[in-house]
Amino acid sequence: MRDLHEITLTVNGREHTLAVEPRRLLVDVLREDLGLPGTHIGCEHGVCGTCTVLLDGASIRSCSTLAVQVDGRSVRTVESLASGPDLHPLQEEFWDKQGLQCGYCTPGMLMRAVEILEQEPDPTPEQVREEIASNLCRCTGYQYIVEAVLAAAPRLRGGQQWDPTAGTAATVPTEAKA
Amino acid sequence: MTIIERRDVPPARTHGPRRWVGQSIRRVEDPKFLRGRGGYIADLVRPGMLHAAVLRSPYPHARIVSIDTTAAEAMPGVYAVVTGAQAAELTDPLPDFGPDPAKHTWRCLAVDKVRYVGEGVVVVVADDRYLAEDALALIEVEYDPLPAVVDPVRALDAGAPLVHEALGANLAYDRTFDFGDVDADFAEADLVVRDRLRWHRSGGQPLETVGAIADFDPSTGQLTAHTNSLSFTSYLFMAAATLRIPANKLDIRQVPAGGSFGSKLFVTKPLVIAGMCSRIVGRPVVFLEDRVDNISNCDHHGSDRVYDVELAVMRDGTLRGLRIDTIDDYGAYIQFGVGHHGNALAQVTGPYTIGSVRYRVRAALTNKNQQGAYRGFGSEVNNWMLEQMVDKAARELRMDPVEIRRRNFIQPAQFPYFIPTGNAYDSGDYEAVLERALELGEYDRWRAEQARAREEGRYLGIGLITAQERSVFSATEFWFWFDEPGAPVTSMPESVTLNVDATGGITATLYSCAFWGNSPETMVAQLVAEEFDCEPHDVSIVYHGSQGGLPATGPGGSRTTVMLAGAVEGASAKIKAKARRAASELLEVDPDDLEWTEGGFQVRGVPDRRKSLGDIAIALHLFKHTFPEDIESGLEESKVFDHPWTTMPSADRSDLGVFYPFMGHACHVPVVEVDVATGEVRILAYAAVHDCGTLVNPRSLAGHIVGGTAQGIGTALYEEFVYDDHGQLVTSSFLDYTIPSAMEVPELRIDHVETPSPYTPHGIKGGGEGGRMMAPAALNVAVNDALAPLGVRVTELPMTPDRLRAAIRAAEGAPPG
């Protein structure tokens, strides 16, 4: 018989009570037990940040966090960002600036970006670059991720919400030509 | 020498003004990924699905004496335990294009002996991954360790331990090709520049590993598999044969891949393991590699080469001929043969008018994970080799590195240009790319800055390189190595079906597993919108499973956009032809009096007499009997688009024919500073100008340039799968295999020159691999430029601090240590 522990955790505002093995990883609870596949697994050893979620507002690596460690605490995942059809400004700007290619690092990157902008609502490009170095992306080379975070910053400072009537087929400027 | 007919150059095409091609629209793929609903392989759950895990070899080379699986089989929650020997009863060897598959047989699990650290030995199927891994810990394998062979040069020595006894040596392939009059070029040369160069192995290492979910239905004999392996469709029948099921009973369903960069190209091992297990247990089984599996037991480490190169040069800087002798370390198996060198031969002479090439390749087998594909597929290594040689020639001639390149460029008027190997370059304007790069990279300012820094004792270097990016492969590169069996030229098709529903809405169906972070859906949406004057985001894109699908090859060799563009163009033309006839019936005019404009057909010069695509579609869907007998209901057409320009090699292989003709080009200009005390390299600035013909989505292409350059920075400075002298893999996690973070990748300045291909739809050339095909060469040149005052020339990648310090110490004459 497996040794099960009862835990209660709040995920994206909803409280769950579960029985888990002590060794069960938070990422597996989120993905498999709670049906939230947005949190991905990249390296499984705490290096890449693909599995980043917010625990009581601070980013952690859910691949190297045990579910029993978060008993009584509150977790936010990428699934909390959009509300209905409306994307979060960070999601909007990642889309607009093409801050993703395969999308695999994106949920972790977005949650890290939420934290960065909560801690420093008006960062410099250098700060954003340094701060997102916590998370690896194998596709983009980071440049457009930095641009996206910088573009989202004023929108979040102003508390501005995305206007869904603006449509989704907007174009972004092509590369600057001399 | 056989004379090859070069007259069958395809007719040149022209293009009108465009509305959507060339626009950086938001990608249509992205919303699901942004919401965390990507639907990757790890996100798919089938009812009753079980989980497989693989026991890996801890030894680089050992006989398997015995395997005891009793305890694992008895463990609750375990459904099956399969050893390599048992797997060999149930499956055939994995598909292998290698020189002599029977002599280096490759299977999903090792039989009799293990040949590298990480090779799979036993697979366990259990209720979940935790239990499967628990069961692995209960398996007892007795090994009899054998001496390992790690260095590719020593592997070829007589008496080296044999990786495959059946081969009788570790040399899997050895051949020398001559293209052009090599001996004359070297005899007449004023100077022969020589070097030995070493490129160590790295790999794609996408953040998502490879996996497959297989679901075998014993009542029909059908195996349905979801996998993030790409390029599957065209060689699917080989995977079916391995599983011993008829090809028409294997259905591969597309799922998005979380990165590939070559490393998910035709990966059969996870599919075969999952398929075999599903057949045994009669339930769906997922096998998803963990990171250690993906680093140590994948199909796709990158190139691992030693080069001895000679470049024949005239005093005025003219480059005459190349003699290349390379040994490539393929690891324990050789699934793609030496196709990587075929790839290199597509552009072996770079953008230069070098007239002759001697190319010797020896493929060495060693006790390492095998080689496969990594962004560039061997051409990136050739680019690096050639640019190091050109750079060295400039130094020996005391010539400006810009000037020597300029002097040897193929000129715009010379296209289509046939290089000595026989491959054609369709078009280009290398001078324009160079000019723009010098400007964008502020070359002159940095040269002044470099001189100033030198006075302060700082070592700045500028790494100018000009190199090629071939695109749209024809599989010739995999088989022209062998005289027998001969094969006709391969066409590598790609297909699209366009369906216009009764409301005029358009759905495009794709037939290969095409998404890995590239933008096949966005490209198709933009191209369809271009044809039908609709919004790209209104086009629906779906993927057909392989079963009953049209011919499709999938991504690889920067082919996807060009090939999909051809298929969209062809299917659109058929749709428009039918719609024109229907409109002529509805408007009661001659079809020739109609013109396509703004999303419909109208009577020439009479704008109010028109039928939109929606008007036509509803009539075709619902009111077929108003049309003549031969017009059928509905509005759906398909196009199978074949490679637009490929020809046969000559029988004696002195001319390889046209196999990679749509030739991109780039100039990269990084500026680095080397800390000579620590060996650390810092990138101060980085400019990149690419020409891959007409751009479909410039932002998207720029993203691939930045991302590819970031990978090239990893290859040049940080990433290496290190096997120690005993064959132990010492970099089996991201802690030791160090992928660049945002702090190691600089802000790039990017621009494009657009020289449309005369022979492809819209003039598009492929561009997905370019960043990584340039950056390693550029950074090596930059570091050598920085260290030139010390007399240091680095000839080995990655340029880790310890390697740089060793080179600097050696130049200083100090004892190592």
Ligand code: FES
């Ligand atoms: S998956 Fe958690 S840090 Fe890599």
Ligand code: FES
């Ligand atoms: S978008 Fe692919 S890993 Fe970041």
